[in-house]
Amino acid sequence: MVETPDLPSIFFYILVNGLPLTLLLTALGLLGGFLLGLSLAIMRVYGGKDLGLVSNGYEKVLRGIPLLVLIYIFVFGIPGIFWFIEPLMRPLFGVILALGLRSGAYQSQLFRGAILSVDPGQMMAARALGMSQFQAFRHIVLPQALRLAIPSWSNEYAVVIKDSSYAYAVGIIEMLKVAFRVSANYPLLWAPTMGVVAILYFLFTYPITRIFGERQTKKLEKLGMGGG
Amino acid sequence: MFQGLPQPIEDILRVLEYWDHILAGFLTTMELYGGAIVMGFFLGLLLALLRQYGGFILSRIATGYIEFIRGTPLLAQLFFIYFLPYSMNAILEAQGLSPIPIGKWSFQTEIIILDRIITYTIFDHRILVGLLTLGLNSAAYQAEYIRGAIKSVGTGQLLAAQSLGMSRLASIRHVVLPQALRRVIPAWSNEAAYLPKYTVVVFFIGVVDLFGKAHFIVAQIFRTLTTYCIIALIFLALISIVSKVLDFVHKRTSIPGV
């Protein structure tokens, strides 16, 4: 009779074998989303009507498509997109691309809100000193906007790390996939293992959103930043 | 038949030949969507009230549920519920007890449109699991929106109602909730409009929704990119329409100052 693994060892097994790729997907997806989202937000706030329309249109489209469909499009629909990467690694990049594009749409709105809630007087004072619009944005508005964005951004982090679980569908060895593998032979453990992996995700989302959500908001209020 | 047309157009038309399947998939998606939203609303309302007004124990249970569901992936939740009967049976069998019957039951029907006969699964055990999971999941998110709206009504309203002699329950029911439910419409519309996106997760337990049908079509005609793009567009259209409708409803039902 095969020895049934116990839950704590399953917990650590998933942690060790699945976490690296989960974190990789999350980090790269968020990074891509950050660069894309910030650019789109700047386009929409400072760019004038046409750029704003592009940004707005992108947001609407990317928010209206299920992530799973997006992943399948990039992994199975346009495999040639990653011609420069070896075939085994392509699904990984497909997922990262999908995660990044999706996150970019959400971060765009996030940063737009943050930029707009910086007191307009700040920009005025910076320009009055003689700073160009670029300088004023870079040194005065952006630092404050980024701080204001932290609570929402921590939420977006939580979304992306949860979404990374869809990579399971294309064979990437992230936490959910590992959970499947380890419990495959033990029907008894199918549900509990899912519970364990859920707890793992929870440990990586709740503390972060708790700390960077509420406490950060209180700290910001103390510094008096934002729309006043 | 489509020989002379440019490749992309030809591809699209070949995919659209399967419009009956697409329709069936769409209906399943809508079923899941509708059920999840409704279940999510009532359960979410309950959770919000418990978290806000429940006693020490109840509010903590509600909070725990909400935070846990929101902090874990939908996919993990789906698999947990799907596997639960299997795991429980394994325990029961090990104890020598009789297992719960996991009936593979289903209710199907045939819909006839034009020259096509569509075999449509109205309900089966997989759809039940999917519906349940989506409902439980959506409830946690809706609960937070509703709670935010309740908090924004302000304690003054509750105090004023109670000072008139209304019981706490009645005050909540007649004064706080009506205002809260109006205030929650924008945020709620957000959740309601985007929920269809999340229903695709049922693909993983074998429910053939719109996404599942996409796979079927790809297996038939191998037009991978075109098929998935069309499915994506259908979702986009659905979400846009729902968004606009909810916006309209919001404008029509607004009371100044609430």
Added chain:
Amino acid sequence: MLRVVDGWKSYGDLQVLKGVYFEVGEQEVKVIFGPSGSGKSTLLRCINMLDPLDKGEVYLREQNLMAPGVNLNAIRARIGMVFQHFNLFAHLKAIDNVSIGLRQVKKLPKEVARAKALEMLNRVKMAEWVDHYPAQLSGGQQQRVGIARALSMEPDVILFDEPTSALDPELIGEVLQVMLDIAKSGTTMIVVTHEMGFAKAVASEMLFLDNGVIVERGTPQHFFVSPKSERVKHFLKQLDILYGSHKELLKQSNEEESK
């Protein structure tokens, strides 16, 4: 040194400035006052081209700022501005608020900028607060830092947009004191304010702006002894009530009693 010639400005249908002529010479202090909505703040923002005139010219040392191709950022570095709501950079300490212009616009090295900033903060008597954030400072302290920030750029002229209007009464004095000091030390200033005491002390000329037009102008003596227009007289009476000498009110109520 600075001249506004035939300035016109409107926002949509609303004509805010209707043909304003105005000039200030080296080391002069000009005070602009008038009812709210008269266009005073707008005029200041037109002068430093933050919100340019629709029609007319602005000359800084005989350079036409409204001409195309003018480097407005460089011009604004030569015109300082102090705001009604201070507009200190919330994420920077006081010392950095004052030095950032020197570093980013005048491209001074960090240590030089910091030294100059310290000097300015000293001048406005904020030396002990250099490492504090704006949120940790009172309104009067914030405004003094704002003045230091403007001073540090060594501008040709400093514009003051109702610098004390947002302050609690006890804090107005410390800011006015600083403004008096720098006026006496020869800074060219254009001040929009209702602080008549300040005007009487240092203004070389006062201008009454009402409804986008300069209704009357003259020395402080002229205004307080024998103003010509009725609107000016009415406005000054309102200010009198605001600032508490209540001479008119007392006179009226005495007359009522004796009836």
